[in-house]
Amino acid sequence: MGSNTTEAHPIIANRMKKAAKAGLKIIVIDPRKIEMTKVAHRHLQINVGTDIALINAMIRIILKEGLFNEEFIRQFTSELEALKKLVEPYTPEFAATITGLTPEEIDLTAREYASAGKAMIAYTLGITEHHCGVNNVFDIANLALLTGHIGREGTGIMPLRGQNNVQGAGDMGCLPNQLAGAISLSNDEYRKRYEEEWQIVLNPQAGDTQTRTFDKIESGEVKALYVIGENPLMADVHMNHTKKLLENLDLLIVQDIFLTETAKMADVVLPARSWGEVDGTYTNTDRRIQRVRKAIEPHPNTKEDWEILCEISTRMNYPMNYNSSEDIWNEVRKLAWEMYGGISYRRLDQEYSIHYPCPDENHPGTFIMHERFHQSENEIQTKSTFVPVEYTPPLEMPDEEYPFMLTTGRRYESYNTHTQTRHYAAGVKIKQTEETVDIHPDDAALLGILDGEVVKVQSRRGELQVKTKVTEQVVPGLVFMSFHWSEVPTNILTLNEFDPISGTAEFKACAVKISKISA
Amino acid sequence: MSETNVVKTVCGYCGTGCGLILEVENNRIMKIRGDKDAPVNKGQTCVKGAFAYEYVHAKNRLTAPLIRKAGELVETTWEEAYQFIVEKLTSIKTNFGAKSISLFACARSTNESNYVTQKFMRTAIGSNNIDGCNRT
Numbered sequence: 001m002g003s004n005t006t007e008a009h010p011i012i013a014n015r016m017k018k019a020a021k022a023g024l025k026i027i028v029i030d031p032r033k034i035e036m037t038k039v040a041h042r043h044l045q046i047n048v049g050t051d052i053a054l055i056n057a058m059i060r061i062i063l064k065e066g067l068f069n070e071e072f073i074r075q076f077t078s079e080l081e082a083l084k085k086l087v088e089p090y091t092p093e094f095a096a097t098i099t100g101l102t103p104e105e106i107d108l109t110a111r112e113y114a115s116a117g118k119a120m121i122a123y124t125l126g127i128t129e130h131h132c133g134v135n136n137v138f139d140i141a142n143l144a145l146l147t148g149h150i151g152r153e154g155t156g157i158m159p160l161r162g163q164n165n166v167q168g169a170g171d172m173g174c175l176p177n178q179l180a181g182a183i184s185l186s187n188d189e190y191r192k193r194y195e196e197e198w199q200i201v202l203n204p205q206a207g208d209t210q211t212r213t214f215d216k217i218e219s220g221e222v223k224a225l226y227v228i229g230e231n232p233l234m235a236d237v238h239m240n241h242t243k244k245l246l247e248n249l250d251l252l253i254v255q256d257i258f259l260t261e262t263a264k265m266a267d268v269v270l271p272a273r274s275w276g277e278v279d280g281t282y283t284n285t286d287r288r289i290q291r292v293r294k295a296i297e298p299h300p301n302t303k304e305d306w307e308i309l310c311e312i313s314t315r316m317n318y319p320m321n322y323n324s325s326e327d328i329w330n331e332v333r334k335l336a337w338e339m340y341g342g343i344s345y346r347r348l349d350q351e352y353s354i355h356y357p358c359p360d361e362n363h364p365g366t367f368i369m370h371e372r373f374h375q376s377e378n379e380i381q382t383k384s385t386f387v388p389v390e391y392t393p394p395l396e397m398p399d400e401e402y403p404f405m406l407t408t409g410r411r412y413e414s415y416n417t418h419t420q421t422r423h424y425a426a427g428v429k430i431k432q433t434e435e436t437v438d439i440h441p442d443d444a445a446l447l448g449i450l451d452g453e454v455v456k457v458q459s460r461r462g463e464l465q466v467k468t469k470v471t472e473q474v475v476p477g478l479v480f481m482s483f484h485w486s487e488v489p490t491n492i493l494t495l496n497e498f499d500p501i502s503g504t505a506e507f508k509a510c511a512v513k514i515s516k517i518s519a
Numbered sequence: 520m521s522e523t524n525v526v527k528t529v530c531g532y533c534g535t536g537c538g539l540i541l542e543v544e545n546n547r548i549m550k551i552r553g554d555k556d557a558p559v560n561k562g563q564t565c566v567k568g569a570f571a572y573e574y575v576h577a578k579n580r581l582t583a584p585l586i587r588k589a590g591e592l593v594e595t596t597w598e599e600a601y602q603f604i605v606e607k608l609t610s611i612k613t614n615f616g617a618k619s620i621s622l623f624a625c626a627r628s629t630n631e632s633n634y635v636t637q638k639f640m641r642t643a644i645g646s647n648n649i650d651g652c653n654r655t
């Protein structure tokens with residue numbers, strides 16, 4: 001669901017395609033006719049942002065037809081009645097009017113998912129980059145709990161991670177609400193463990209997410225921002241607004257390997273080291289810890305991220321000193337031992353990768369999470385609650401003035417704001433060398449636009465010029481762009497709205513108009 | 520001819536975590552291939568993992584701290600950059616509280632750097648305003 005796996009996670013897609021050849025049924029749920037649909041058993045070409053209408057209808061069918069896992073629900077879940085009540089209005093016919101699918105497609109999909117021996121849901125930002133991103137995830141979890149498709153090999157919910165160490169950065173505590181080991185700051189016992197090791201009293205109140213930080217820069221409450229290896233000016237929604245906010249700051253520190261668009265606005269820029277120049281570990285999308293190793297000697301006037309932070313910290317009267325990344329990792333292993341205690345560099349060198357949790361050196365690591373769902377009933381401490389959620393449409397729907405829905409995403413050869421993938425090895429043929437707005441042939445014909453023609457794309461927030469790519473990958477009324485090229489800053493168009501719980505912005509839906517550029 | 524060093528590592532792009540083998544000559548990455556022993560990719564790579572590594576050697580890499588003087592970013596020393604940062608952060612913290620300082624961490628950096636990043640924010644600064652690009 002909402003994952004263009006072939007382009008964003010090509011190697012995972014290869015494994016999916018191989019499995020499809022061996023008989024795995026893949027159902028693609030995506031507004032675009034992405035490449036994965038070629039090997040799919042079915043493609044539900046859903047309207048942008050209507051996932052909950054689809055899932056609620058599927059839940060309703062599974063309940064009505066008795067396809068749920070009764071024993072699993074009794075033992076491990078609660079609040080089924082609330083879920084039943086909420087999904088009642090979501091008949092396949094009603095969901096069809098919202099999603100643009102047929103009632104039959106919805107019915108078949110529900111039956112197949114529920115009655116499969118093993119079924120897994122993999123999703124990416126097509127699920128989370130909505131104002132209702134958290135609700136989308138809740139509803140996926142409802143579906144998995146209803147059918148018991150969780151906690152066994154070949155089942156479960158698999159969010160595919162976009163960055164090499166998104167999982168690890170969060171797990172290490174680079175989130176406003178949790179410490180390393182992914183435990184809440186409000187957990188007194190756990191916080192105390194850190195307070196003792198760090199010799200400091202910690203604030204138990206969660207801090208601000210990125211989107212809330214932007215709000216607080218606007219209100220003047222946040223004065224200083226330190227940005228490490230990230231290009232928020234290009235990557236975040238509503239670029240003109242982001243730019244104003246960054247200008248508002250008393251202090252902007254950027255630590256990066258390139259003078260990015262964000263770095264150009266900074267008061268001070270610190271030259272960091274890149275992949276290939278550092279030692280350490282990454283945590284991949286399925287909780288594997290793996291070693292990243294230094295391959296070349298970096299420029300002597302650059303420093304590693306942790307080295308810079310230690311030096312600033314020490315100058316701010318909180319001395320931090322480490323000899324190596326292994327030294328740091330061993331502190332993590334000591335403090336968050338339930339997760340990483342057994343994952344030493346020595347073992348990683350021998351075993352290649354270990355899945356956390358791995359509490360001690362003799363523990364093999366945890367290949368499958370949530371196995372507790374298949375243990376005996378009396379071992380279960382807490383039940384998992386169904387969280388019923390209502391469908392809410394995208395916050396800016398196309399209208400007469402802005403008749404197209406713009407959805408954004410990634411392309412195969414480029415990576416995020418493209419500061420790195422601009423530098424391909426010599427001789428590599430790149431297919432997409434500049435941004436395009438991908439538009440359906442019918443819409444292009446109506447507007448009198450030819451493939452490759454430069455057009456103007458406008459939203460209520462900004463406008464830009466971009467080449468068109470006429471393609472049946474999108475449906476009429478829908479256009480697609482990526483945010484890889486600073487020459488065509490797509491996020492000038494996107495909407496400054498975000499999920500109230502996660503703070504993730506609605507990158508996937510906003511209204512635009514497209515017009516010819518008069519000669 | 521200098522000899523080729525072979526370094527086993529993990530790709531730095533998406534979250535799949537493919538094992539790679541880097542061939543290094545004269546301190547330059549010459550070639551990248553998939554590591555057949557890697558549990559995730561078993562020798563495969565995508566176009567980014569295999570070929571998009573020249574950025575490491577790019578001429579426009581930052582090699583000195585920059586500081587804004589009279590509106591322009593100009594090269595400076597680490598010591599001057601640190602002094603500026605420490606003075607500014609300390610004064611903002613004193614006048615407006617630790618809450619007025621936020622940090623965006625890097626989901627491309629190592630676990631070790633990320634651990635130190637959050638430790639820095641929660642100790643030296645005393646603020647939990649730390650988040651990553653997890654949401655984009």
